[in-house]
Amino acid sequence: MQTRSPAAGILASGAPAASAPTVRFGHVGITVADLGRSIAFYGAAFGFELKMRVRRSAPWIGEIIGVPADLEFGHMHLESGMHLELIQYRAPAPLSAEDELTWRHGHQHVCLTVSGIEAWVARALAAGARRVSDTPVVIPEGKNSGSRCCYLRGPDGETIELFEPVAV
Template sequence: MNPTTIDPRVRIGHVHLKVADLGRSIRFYRDVLGFEVTQRYGDSAAFLSAGGYHHHLGLNTWESLGGSPPPPGTTGLYHTAILFPDRAELGKALRRLGEAGIRLDGAADHGVSEALYLRDPDQNGVELYRDRPESEWPRQPDGSLAMVTRPLDLKKLLAEAAI
């Protein structure tokens, strides 16, 4: 391994978002996406997780209470990507989004993954996705990735959630 290359076991552990309204954000991440609140700090912060981990998401109003999203053309977080274990679970998430009236910004098949794109109540980008097995990833003749952006068949994805 190259001494300047990060260890392949490293993972991004959690995302901490500044939000304008903590209750509204908890309702989105808990009630729509299905995360569980693991801890709350009064009305200013909350931590949420999947499966009992200490937290995958942190939400706070410490610097953003009542604030507005950054205007277009500014730097910042493009989106938070939430990895689902399989296609059926991603389909269930799509169904929950529809039931909650959440509009998608887009949906794509990237060859390596299938993804749904949306915005949370503070207009932070959110990607819900599932990876294909690495053996199915499209590759160039030299072995490098050949990711694509194709339309994702949402009807088939929803049908898979019903299985």
């Protein structure tokens, strides 16, 4: 008897399942206070290119997010294929983040894998980022031993992790 593992997309026998559900990474979405400012920041700091900017207030949006809304989206891409969705709520009235505590449940961050981490930190700071880490930290143990990492804050307090793996 063969059983299918939907999560794995294979039959218990090891054969690929013809109609197994699939999953892949889609995009990172960040709610921002000023879409134009954030588009400029992510372009200048990390080289994201704006692919589309659009405003929507259709009923289907409210059905998805759970409240009637008027939103403006900026869809940005990196050459590597990463897709960043910046969202500015026009309605309902936006709420500010309580704090920027990375240890608060539900806190999220975006990680960008880079080479030449100091140059990327400098570029992000010049574009308006703020430091969380004083300097890139060398990871002393585990599978990422020798890699370097730092946290920055974007224009709306969002956490941006820059990660430079050990060269292979």
